[in-house]
Amino acid sequence: MADTSSQNRAAELLAKTPTRREAYEADVRRRSNRIALISTVSVVLAIIVLVPLAPGWEAVQRAFFNGRVFAATFPGLLDAFLLNVMIFAWSAPLIALTGLAIALCRDARAPALFPVRLFGIAYTDVFRGLPVVLVIYIIGFGVPGLGLPRPWNSPYIWGTLALVLVYSAYVAEVIRSGIDSIHQSQRSAAASLGLSDRDIMRFVVLPQAIRNVVPANMNLFIALQKDVALLSFIGPVEVFRQAGVYKSLYANFTPYVGAALIFLVLTVPATRYADYLMNKQNRARS
Amino acid sequence: MTAKLSLRGVRKRFGDLEVCKGIDLDVGEGEMVCLIGASGSGKSTLLRCMNLLEPIDDGTIWLDGTDISEPGLDPQPVRQKIGIVFQSFNLFPHMTAAENVMLAPRRVRGLSRDTLRPRVTQLFARFGLEDRMDYYPDQLSGGQQQRVAIIRALAMEPEIMLFDEITSALDPELVGEVLDVLRDLRQQGMTMVLATHEMGFARELADKVCFLDAGRILEQGPPETLFAAPREARTKAFLSRVL
Ligand SMILES: Nc1ncnc2c1ncn2[C@@H]1O[C@H](COP(=O)(O)OP(=O)(O)OP(=O)(O)O)[C@@H](O)[C@H]1O
Ligand SMILES: [Mg+2]
Numbered sequence: 412m413a414d415t416s417s418q419n420r421a422a423e424l425l426a427k428t429p430t431r432r433e434a435y436e437a438d439v440r441r442r443s444n445r446i447a448l449i450s451t452v453s454v455v456l457a458i459i460v461l462v463p464l465a466p467g468w469e470a471v472q473r474a475f476f477n478g479r480v481f482a483a484t485f486p487g488l489l490d491a492f493l494l495n496v497m498i499f500a501w502s503a504p505l506i507a508l509t510g511l512a513i514a515l516c517r518d519a520r521a522p523a524l525f526p527v528r529l530f531g532i533a534y535t536d537v538f539r540g541l542p543v544v545l546v547i548y549i550i551g552f553g554v555p556g557l558g559l560p561r562p563w564n565s566p567y568i569w570g571t572l573a574l575v576l577v578y579s580a581y582v583a584e585v586i587r588s589g590i591d592s593i594h595q596s597q598r599s600a601a602a603s604l605g606l607s608d609r610d611i612m613r614f615v616v617l618p619q620a621i622r623n624v625v626p627a628n629m630n631l632f633i634a635l636q637k638d639v640a641l642l643s644f645i646g647p648v649e650v651f652r653q654a655g656v657y658k659s660l661y662a663n664f665t666p667y668v669g670a671a672l673i674f675l676v677l678t679v680p681a682t683r684y685a686d687y688l689m690n691k692q693n694r695a696r697s
Numbered sequence: 698m699t700a701k702l703s704l705r706g707v708r709k710r711f712g713d714l715e716v717c718k719g720i721d722l723d724v725g726e727g728e729m730v731c732l733i734g735a736s737g738s739g740k741s742t743l744l745r746c747m748n749l750l751e752p753i754d755d756g757t758i759w760l761d762g763t764d765i766s767e768p769g770l771d772p773q774p775v776r777q778k779i780g781i782v783f784q785s786f787n788l789f790p791h792m793t794a795a796e797n798v799m800l801a802p803r804r805v806r807g808l809s810r811d812t813l814r815p816r817v818t819q820l821f822a823r824f825g826l827e828d829r830m831d832y833y834p835d836q837l838s839g840g841q842q843q844r845v846a847i848i849r850a851l852a853m854e855p856e857i858m859l860f861d862e863i864t865s866a867l868d869p870e871l872v873g874e875v876l877d878v879l880r881d882l883r884q885q886g887m888t889m890v891l892a893t894h895e896m897g898f899a900r901e902l903a904d905k906v907c908f909l910d911a912g913r914i915l916e917q918g919p920p921e922t923l924f925a926a927p928r929e930a931r932t933k934a935f936l937s938r939v940l
Contacts, residue, residue, distance in 0.1 A: 599750055600787035600846075604801035604853055605777035614800060618791050 473663075480665040484657040488669045491653035495639045498571065498649070502639070503632060505575045510582025515612070517587055531583070538580035544641050547573040551645030566646035574642070578635050585627045589620035626692060629685035633678050650674075699762050701726045701888050702747065702779075702857055707756035707766075709739075709746055716742045718912035719756065724857070727886045731899040731920075734909030735935060740892035741784075743909070744859045747890065748772075748779035760857075777805060780850030781859040784866050786842045788834040794821070794845045795830040798852045805853070813852075820848045824878055840871030847878055858882065860891040896939055900924050908932045 429437065462468060516531030538546070550573045555564040562568070593616050601611040643652035650670045657666035700723035709717040716739045724730050732740045745751045747758065749765065749772035758766040765775045788797050798817050802808045821827045824844045834842055843863055850858060860879070864872045876898055882889065883902055893899055899906055900920045907917040908929070916923060916932045924940075927933045 596783065596785060596787045597789065599745075600783065600789070601800075602772075603748060603750055603776055603781045604849065605773050605805045606801055607773065607804075610804045614804065615789055619789075622791065 475664045475668055477663050477665040480657075480661045480663045481669055484654075484661070484666045485669045487657065488650055488653055488666060488673060491648060492650040492670075492673050494647060494649040495636070498567070498574075498639045498642060498647070499636055502571050502574045502578070502635065505571070506578045506582055506632075506635070507628075509575055509579035510586055513579055513583035514586035514590065517583065518590060518612075520608075535580045535583050538577050539584070541577065543574070543577050543638050544644065546577050547641050547645060549573075550576075551642070566642070570642040570645055570647065574635065574638065578631060578638075581631050582628060585624045585631065586620065588627075589624035590616055592623055593619050623692070626685050626689040629681065629688065633681050633685065636678060636681075637674060700724055700759075701728070701761065702890075703757075703759040704747070705757045705759075707743070707746060707758065708754045709742055709751060710754055716912050717746065717753070720912075720914055722907065722914060722917075724888060724890055725904070727888055728904045729883055729889045729891070729902055731903040731906045732890065732892045732909055733894075733896070733899065733906060733935075733939075738909040739912045740909055741861050744781060744861050744890065744892055747857075747859055748776050748781050750776075750781070773805075777853050778855055779857045779859060780853060780855035781861065782843070782846050782850050782863050784862040786834070786839075786846045786866070788842055788846055788849070790834050793831045793833055794826070794837065794848075797834070797845060798849045801849070801853050817848075817852060820851060823881075824848060825874075838871060839867045840874045843867065843871075843875050844878055847875075857888045857890070860889065860893070862892050862894060865894055894939065896924070896936075908935065910935075 463472075513531050513534055516527045517535065519525075519528045519531070547570060551566055551569045554569045554572075555566070558564075597615055597619070598611055601615040606614070640649060640651040643649050643655075648656070650673060654666040654670040658664055702722075702724040704720050704722040707717050707720040707722075708715065720743060722730070732743065734740055742751060746753050752768065753766055756766065757764055760775065760778065788794075789800070792800065795814075795817060798820070799810060799813050802813055803810065818827060818830065821830050824847070826841060826844055826848070829837060829841055829845075834845070837845065843866075847863075864875050867875065872895070876895065879889070879891070879898075880902065891899070891903075903920050905917060906920045906923045907914045908923065908927075908931075909915070910931050916927060916929045923932070924936065927936060
């Protein structure tokens with residue numbers, strides 16, 4: 412009894428002793444980490460030391476990195492950012508649903524549905540072919556110009572519509588590529604069981620397709636989060652516009668840096684996470 | 698006596714390549730027919746034509762005396778009567794084994810999960826998989842996945858089962874468990890058509906063996922005759938290569 416347990420412990424110890432190859436690889440890893448650390452620190456130090464030596468540095472520091480202005484405006488910027496979050500929160504589901512609908516339009520195979528398919532193609536071509544800001548201007552200024560009564564002249568409605576139109580076109584393309592990536596044999600297997608085309612799409616193809624394109628769609632929604640700021644051109648005082656107001660008030664650019672920080676805090680982790688998902692998927696596939 | 702499934706002059710082409718060049722074949726009720734032949738001779742295509750996964754270009758297929766090859770006919774009811782199992786299993790990876798099996802009965806027959814569960818459990822038990830029902834396909838061995846695929850087809854209670862080289866993607870030690878399933882089905886009197894490279898198995902159980910060569914059935918007959926005394930030179934050559 413005691414004998415076997417001590418044997419087990421010996422085996423465990425043996426398992427933990429690194430093999431020659433593991434020891435070598437650990438050594439290489441330590442060395443490259445050290446080199447990476449040293450080079451990063453020297454680059455950062457160089458920036459910290461050299462940039463302030465530039466002749467215009469003091470002026471730039473005063474205009475862009477003013478601690479007093481930052482402290483005074485940052486809470487207000489955060490408040491304004493809530494509006495970005497809200498616009499994002501109601502646009503995102505609309506975009507996801509519209510994108511899915513357009514992707515399915517493009518996939519319609521029945522001849523009677525040819526117009527639907529044509530519509531899907533035209534939609535994605537047109538809205539991917541236009542700058543977001545242009546669509547926002549045209550719809551955001553154009554439609555309320557018709558003299559509609561409240562609340563139908565609200566820039567929130569038409570700004571959101573513009574975002575939905577453009578982004579759903581991209582989402583539709585991503586979903587369609589996901590649909591194309593599902594192997595024909597999955598459809599065959601489902602068809603051989605007597606399932607209808609609709610059910611094959613709904614229960615077999617789409618669930619797999621959508622799962623495959625989650626990382627790609629995440630990248631789109633990160634881009635959307637940034638482009639919400641474009642709505643400020645047609646009215647809503649979101650964080651970018653608010654930063655502009657503060658800039659005029661304080662005659663100082665620091666509020667823009669504050670707004671940038673707010674975006675980065677959100678988008679950088681999200682981007683890292685999307686990359687992580689993408690890598691995981693690529694590894695699973697290979 | 699009319700055959701359960703009859704093919705007459707069945708032709709199928711992919712672009713310029715004619716893969717079935719006029720196939721005549723009868724499968725009687727409760728019979729087991731084996732298709733053998735070199736790779737590319739058209740075995741898979743012929744099976745896929747039988748349950749209308751591929752539309753045929755010419756010829757006729759009768760099921761119980763009804764022409765099912767009429768162009769424009771709704772293939773769904775036919776596919777419910779003729780199940781197929783593929784070489785590469787083709788389970789739905791995002792569903793558990795049980796969900797894979799229940800999908801078609803739920804959607805096509807309109808049965809609820811609760812109604813289905815006991816019957817499906819019975820099927821899994823019959824093939825020794827009752828403890829694997831709630832596993833995902835990638836958590837199952839190849840042999841287990843293939844048995845789930847067979848259960849999935851059987852759950853629609855088909856009258857005919859088609860098997861397309863269902864053991865050739867399996868490790869040798871897993872082939873036996875899948876062949877046992879076929880033996881079991883044979884005993885139950887299921888009408889079956891198999892494309893297979895398992896000559897021993899075909900010899901043991903088939904009522905009829907058909908040798909396919911370049912899209913034609915060159916020779917067919919009971920296994921004793923075909924394996925022991927093939928008439929055609931090409932059949933001889935093929936058999937001497939695989940036996
Ligand atoms: N969807 C398709 N499109 C074009 N050509 C095809 C298609 N399916 C099969 N073929 C061709 O038809 C021929 C017969 O293929 P099939 O898969 O029926 O042969 P097989 O006898 O099953 O071969 P194996 O033993 O390798 O499975 C092959 O030359 C193949 O390339
Ligand atoms: Mg084949």
